Amino acid sequence: MAIGIDIGGTKVAAGVVDDQGTVLAELRRPTHGSDPRAVEATIVELVSELGADYPIGSVGIGAAGWMDLSGGTVLFSPHLAWRNEPLRQNLERLLNRPVMLTNDADGAAWGEWKFGKARGESRLVCITLGTGIGGAMVMDGRLERGRFGVAGEFGHQVIMPGGHRCECGNRGCWEQYASGNALGREARELARANSPVAQEILRAVDGDIDAITGAVVTERARQGDAASIELIEDIGSWLGLGLANLAAALDPGMFVVGGGLCEAGELLLAPTQRAFKRNLTGRGFRPAAAIELAELGAAAGMIGAADLSRSLRISEAGGAQR
Amino acid sequence: MAIGIDIGGTKVAAGVVDDQGTVLAELRRPTHGSDPRAVEATIVELVSELGADYPIGSVGIGAAGWMDLSGGTVLFSPHLAWRNEPLRQNLERLLNRPVMLTNDADGAAWGEWKFGKARGESRLVCITLGTGIGGAMVMDGRLERGRFGVAGEFGHQVIMPGGHRCECGNRGCWEQYASGNALGREARELARANSPVAQEILRAVDGDIDAITGAVVTERARQGDAASIELIEDIGSWLGLGLANLAAALDPGMFVVGGGLCEAGELLLAPTQRAFKRNLTGRGFRPAAAIELAELGAAAGMIGAADLSRSLRISEAGGAQR
Helix, strand or coil: CEEEEEECCCEEEEEEECCCCCEEEEEEEECCCCCHHHHHHHHHHHHHHHHCCCCCCEEEEEECCEECCCCCCEEECCCCCCEEECHHHHHHHHHCCCEEEEEHHHHHHHHHHHCCCCCCCCEEEEEEECCCEEEEEEECCEEECCCCCCCCCHHHCECCCCCCECCCCCECEHHHCCCHHHHHHHHHHHHHCCCHHHHHHHHHCCCCHHHCCHHHHHHHHHCCCHHHHHHHHHHHHHHHHHHHHHHHHHCCCEEEEECHHHHHCHHHHHHHHHHHHHHCCCCCCCCCCEEEECCCHHHHHHHHHHHHHHHCEECCCCEEEC | CEEEEEECCCEEEEEEECCCCCEEEEEEEECCCCCHHHHHHHHHHHHHHHHCCCCCCEEEEEECCEECCCCCCEEECCCCCCEEECHHHHHHHHHCCCEEEEEHHHHHHHHHHHCCCCCCCCEEEEEEECCCEEEEEEECCEEECCCCCCCCCHHHCECCCCCCECCCCCECEHHHCCCHHHHHHHHHHHHHCCCHHHHHHHHHCCCCHHHCCHHHHHHHHHCCCHHHHHHHHHHHHHHHHHHHHHHHHHCCCEEEEECHHHHHCHHHHHHHHHHHHHHCCCCCCCCCCEEEECCCHHHHHHHHHHHHHHHCEECCCCEEEC
């Protein structure tokens, strides 16, 4: 057994995962992003509780941010107060077990490739639609992490120069147009414009415009609200355009799209596929990648991180290799 | 010895290349794009002439367009009248030698990685700036060609939705902003606007606006014309932005930039590097790829194709592997 831990902006989820990718037990705690020591303490607590009932060989940790190629150090994490944090060393001392750090999107992609929707796919691009866009690639059964371990930041490809401001310091990044945050922002703008079509959305938040999030809109869309469905269609159009851009560059056999926004299901997938087909360069003269929703849901990152901790070997050159 | 053949939109270049990447002899002929049989005949003629003086083991052919993963069939070529053309089979019969087909940008990237600027680089992205943008990746000593063999079309990533029309059927593709064609178009627009700053450029073409090309502007810039230098700076800004996008996605250790537009040298490289640094996501928290001009010049594609014909093994999964 291995433990997979998924550290997000608001919570830490930990699970015992067997070698078939099945989650046998799971625990959650809120994160204390401002204090790395507190996050470490939370991890120790979770491993200790889960380890009481299962024999645990190793621990895999997936977190938003950039890990160095050896899987030992957090170079940078946008939501957590980690800068050049030697997290693995600290944790191996505290846990007395091998620990592997990985980017959360890499963990999710690995989970989907090993146990989920993309089993057997030789060229996988995985997109996680949450507050932003997480990205990862599995090529020939290897996580492709780039020369310095920071590949896969598809969400920060500029697709609209001079467009919406992004936290990364640029303007017009893809994730400002195709993410849960983008969906919430567009819905709030619609509501602030006093548009009558935003009625249903406003009712859902008792008129509190600031409480409108992507999740609220997604839920309204599932209940049939026309404006919410349109807002998700707009996100799908940007998503499809960005996937076509990735297909031009990477030519994968499959895109797997996961993350919270996928709760919208076909309401998101259909416009995404339309926009992808319309924008794919060379359409008609080439095969096109499939676009599929993730199979493992929110557990993908945890499952992937656990599996990676069991078997990951890091090549000098930059690939995380099984 | 192997022969490398570079088939472009206007000419076929063939060279005898030794296993150190040295071109021992070279010949050129105009292409007859409208007739695949005529191009085959030209190739046979070139190989026969070069083969008279050197022992030739194999022939590698680089051409604009998409080859299937086995290196046997041209799926699509924008400048040549080939559609699903079994070029290798035809040529092996005619030449009595093993033949390997490869995309011209892949050939150039392989040449630069094996014998040129990028020797030893584990994550190379190669950009060829000609009429459009050619792209290719060498990862861990393998050409990465994607699932269907059509990866690397970076020039057709949309970076300006609704922008300039592209021959590929989309609008706003990167190559409409950072290529020789883009440079020519911008200069012609400046001249048509009767701008006094376009005087030098107009003088170079005797007032014939339609004769203004990227090459004309590049030459004027090298002679010190301020407007031409500005036009190249604009191209560099778009080039740097696009390279930053690629760095976000692929995180290479090095970009090698080749092709005709590189005649501009530092006039292009300096603004490119400025824009890259300004647009790189996560700047300050990550190492940045080097941006270098190609070393092998116009011969890179020929040298790479020759070398690939000697030793290429194609994996089922999609990588061209040594």
